[in-house]
Amino acid sequence: MFMILLIVASISTLYFVIPAVSDAAEEPKTFLTHTGLAIQTTGDIIDPIGYTGEILEFDPESYLRDFDYGTVSELEDGTILREFTITARDDQVMEVSPGVFYNVWTFNGTVPGPTIRATEGDLVRVHFSNEGSKSHTMHFHGIHKAEMDGVFENVGPGGKFIYEFYAEPVGLHLYHCHVHPVEEHIAHGLYGAYIVDPKEGRVQADELVFILNGLDTDFDGENNFYGANTVPFYYQHHPVEISTNELIRAYVVNILEFDPVNNFHLHGTLFHHYPAGTDTVPAGFNDMLTMSQGEREILEFEYKYPGLYMFHAHNTEFSEKGWVGSFLVKDSEKNYSDET
Amino acid sequence: MTEFSNYKIAVSAIGPLILLAIVIAFLMGPATNFLEFGIVLPDIHIEQIDFVDGEIQVIVRNTGPIDVNITVADVNDRIQPAAIEPDNHLTKFETALVRIPYDWNEGQPYSIGLTTDDGTRFEKFVDAASLRLEVNTELIGFLGLIGFLIGIVPIMIGLLWFSFIQKLGSSKYRFFLAFTVGLLLFLAFDAIEEASEISQSHLSDIFNGQLLIMTVTILSFLILFSIGNSLIKKSQFSKISKPLAISLMIAVGIGFHNFGEGLAVGAAIALGQVALSTFLIIGFAIHNTTEGFAIAAPMARTKAMVLRLICLGLIAGSPAIFGTWIGGFSYSPFTTVIFLSIGAGAIFQVVVSIIQYIREESENTISSASIISGIGLGLVVMYLTSIFV
Numbered sequence: 001m002f003m004i005l006l007i008v009a010s011i012s013t014l015y016f017v018i019p020a021v022s023d024a025a026e027e028p029k030t031f032l033t034h035t036g037l038a039i040q041t042t043g044d045i046i047d048p049i050g051y052t053g054e055i056l057e058f059d060p061e062s063y064l065r066d067f068d069y070g071t072v073s074e075l076e077d078g079t080i081l082r083e084f085t086i087t088a089r090d091d092q093v094m095e096v097s098p099g100v101f102y103n104v105w106t107f108n109g110t111v112p113g114p115t116i117r118a119t120e121g122d123l124v125r126v127h128f129s130n131e132g133s134k135s136h137t138m139h140f141h142g143i144h145k146a147e148m149d150g151v152f153e154n155v156g157p158g159g160k161f162i163y164e165f166y167a168e169p170v171g172l173h174l175y176h177c178h179v180h181p182v183e184e185h186i187a188h189g190l191y192g193a194y195i196v197d198p199k200e201g202r203v204q205a206d207e208l209v210f211i212l213n214g215l216d217t218d219f220d221g222e223n224n225f226y227g228a229n230t231v232p233f234y235y236q237h238h239p240v241e242i243s244t245n246e247l248i249r250a251y252v253v254n255i256l257e258f259d260p261v262n263n264f265h266l267h268g269t270l271f272h273h274y275p276a277g278t279d280t281v282p283a284g285f286n287d288m289l290t291m292s293q294g295e296r297e298i299l300e301f302e303y304k305y306p307g308l309y310m311f312h313a314h315n316t317e318f319s320e321k322g323w324v325g326s327f328l329v330k331d332s333e334k335n336y337s338d339e340t
Numbered sequence: 341m342t343e344f345s346n347y348k349i350a351v352s353a354i355g356p357l358i359l360l361a362i363v364i365a366f367l368m369g370p371a372t373n374f375l376e377f378g379i380v381l382p383d384i385h386i387e388q389i390d391f392v393d394g395e396i397q398v399i400v401r402n403t404g405p406i407d408v409n410i411t412v413a414d415v416n417d418r419i420q421p422a423a424i425e426p427d428n429h430l431t432k433f434e435t436a437l438v439r440i441p442y443d444w445n446e447g448q449p450y451s452i453g454l455t456t457d458d459g460t461r462f463e464k465f466v467d468a469a470s471l472r473l474e475v476n477t478e479l480i481g482f483l484g485l486i487g488f489l490i491g492i493v494p495i496m497i498g499l500l501w502f503s504f505i506q507k508l509g510s511s512k513y514r515f516f517l518a519f520t521v522g523l524l525l526f527l528a529f530d531a532i533e534e535a536s537e538i539s540q541s542h543l544s545d546i547f548n549g550q551l552l553i554m555t556v557t558i559l560s561f562l563i564l565f566s567i568g569n570s571l572i573k574k575s576q577f578s579k580i581s582k583p584l585a586i587s588l589m590i591a592v593g594i595g596f597h598n599f600g601e602g603l604a605v606g607a608a609i610a611l612g613q614v615a616l617s618t619f620l621i622i623g624f625a626i627h628n629t630t631e632g633f634a635i636a637a638p639m640a641r642t643k644a645m646v647l648r649l650i651c652l653g654l655i656a657g658s659p660a661i662f663g664t665w666i667g668g669f670s671y672s673p674f675t676t677v678i679f680l681s682i683g684a685g686a687i688f689q690v691v692v693s694i695i696q697y698i699r700e701e702s703e704n705t706i707s708s709a710s711i712i713s714g715i716g717l718g719l720v721v722m723y724l725t726s727i728f729v
Contacts, residue, residue, distance in 0.1 A: 029423075031421055031423065032421070033420075033421055033441040034420070034421070035443070037394070037441055039421075039423060039439070039441050041423030041424075041425055041439065042425055042426070043423055043424050043425030043426050043427050043428070043436070043437075044423070044424050044425075044427045044428040045421070045422075045423055045424075046410060046411060046412060046413055046421075046422050046423070046424055046428055046438075047421035047422065048411075048412060048419060049419065049421055050421055096459075097411070097412065098411065099409055099411035099412075099428070099457050100411045100412065100455065100457060100458075100459050101457055101458060101459070102458075102459050215459070217455070217458070217459020217460070217461075218455075218459055218460040218461055224455065224459060224461055225419075232419070233419075317417070317418065320418035320419060321414075321417070321418065321419050322419065
């Protein structure tokens with residue numbers, strides 16, 4: 001009897017010590033390291049940097065140039081009315097990096113929320129409804145009445161609120177949820193860009209939105225991933241295509257939580273930058289931009305030479321955890337001659 | 341009639357087991373959904389980190405209650421492209437090898453992190469990176485020499501006290517036997533302490549390290565106790581004298597201990613955790629010389645037979661050589677903990693045997709001053725020499 005027990009005990013111990021082994025893949029796969037070495041494996045590749053799989057639920061490619069101008073109508077006095085419908089939710093689980101699933105809190109289903117765009121003097125009306133399980137609000141940066149500030153008027157689960165204000169001043173602003181604890185509501189993804197264009201318009205340009213953000217997926221008060229438009233390394237494996245000698249206007253918003261400072265570094269050219277986009281005179285001509293939490297800048301630049309150029313946080317911790325991308329600059333003249 | 345009662349006994353023994361099996365089947369089958377409540381968190385444990393040429397290799401085990409996918413590997417909290425073999429999906433208790441191509445620097449500390457599909461990052465620190473040892477004759481020689489220096493040499497030197505002990509009067513002899521008891525007691529606790537240190541820093545929680553050590557130590561004690569008893573009983577009818585039987589048991593016990601110690605030392609060299617200095621070797625030598633003394637003491641009332649002494653010395657000391665080899669080339673914290681615990685149990689058994697022997701030698705009293713002071717002094721000497729290790 002003792003022997004039987006001993007055998008059973010040892011076999012069950014072996015079960016713990018020698019684990020089950022899955023079937024290995026037959027064909028070896030190859031991936032590249034940072035330094036360009038090709039590594040072969042019979043197993044799986046875990047590489048968010050050189051990711052080649054399917055596009056995740058959220059597509060930073062289309063977000064980049066997607067502006068929401070709202071439903072436009074004209075009031076009796078000639079004012080343009082722009083109406084937006086924004087729904088907040090907090091129950092979505094999204095694949096934020098290949099294989100990593102995180103509970104995002106969203107405006108209209110994405111992180112970041114839609115880029116709301118109006119012209120100076122327009123009446124902006126936001127039909128906000130909260131389909132989440134917690135209170136949420138929309139707090140817009142800019143000039144508006146106190147009761148439209150989205151701070152003291154918490155919108156409870158199932159609640160609705162109409163935010164209404166004139167679009168002012170001209171510039172690049174942002175909106176985010178302002179319910180306590182604000183850090184938690186922002187870190188989960190409740191934010192977006194809000195652009196007010198000057199009445200006379202800006203010079204024609206290829207316009208891009210970069211929301212610099214981070215993801216604290218294990219809730220230890222430190223970001224596990226950094227990115228421009230949420231998905232880490234996205235523009236690294238899907239470079240942003242632009243052309244030489246074409247004005248690029250980048251709307252850069254820093255909504256990073258937990259880290260007090262973020263920055264933006266551009267390779268191969270320099271940019272003029274306009275803090276909050278409120279002035280017509282650039283604050284500087286640089287390839288480095290340091291921004292604190294909630295700060296945003298409009299960047300204007302052109303590329304002289306075609307090729308692949310990186311843009312990333314010069315804080316390399318952030319860039320090596322996802323806040324890195326590339327511009328694929330195509331030769332505009334060459335394209336022109338090809339077409340004709 | 342007896343067959344019938346045997347049958348009854350069998351049923352009464354197996355019956356509860358069958359009922360238990362039914363309950364388990366119910367819980368795992370129909371009742372699964374009923375019992376699913378609360379938050380289930382994934383858990384993985386990085387068991388081993390090896391530094392090879394241009395690559396960091398990590399062995400990870402799923403120690404949580406649910407299956408997990410490994411999604412990100414990082415070095416010093418910076419994300420790196422990596423491969424995971426056989427695949428990135430780990431069922432309960434399954435292990436996988438994560439290969440991170442990385443141009444690491446010798447002697448530098450590293451933190452290695454793995455992130456699961458829910459975004460939780462698990463990490464393990466390495467104090468100093470060093471190239472994983474590859475089997476070659478030079479290294480076999482080197483590790484063997486280390487094992488020889490910490491195992492065989494000091495024990496052989498310790499055995500030389502044999503003739504000194506032989507010349508002692510019975511009271512002084514009892515003192516030195518008791519001194520041996522002190523040495524061995526210390527050694528047993530030393531082994532348990534080392535085993536729990538290893539289990540804490542290298543074994544994942546699911547192994548219940550402390551309970552594993554307790555279980556193995558007691559099992560080892562019980563098994564060796566019954567073997568030892570029969571050996572001593574036999575010694576009454578054969579040529580093997582009782583003191584020799586006790587010495588043999590001591591040698592075997594110390595042998596187990598030295599095997600575990602060898603594993604730990606070999607692993608320390610392999611993992612680069614210890615700069616194996618001359619000082620450390622000297623420490624081991626001083627410490628282990630006392631083991632030779634412990635083997636020699638019970639034999640001192642018999643005729644000196646050099647060959648016998650050498651054999652006992654080899655039984656006790658040579659496992660250290662095998663230990664350093666195995667520990668150096670394929671370190672397993674689990675095996676090390678097991679052997680250190682077996683060693684502890686073996687030594688406790690030896691302690692009991694010697695105490696019985698002393699009682700017989702001293703007409704069934706063990707309270708004489710020489711014995712108590714002997715045990716005390718043994719402990720103190722071991723403690724002082726342990727400071728060198």
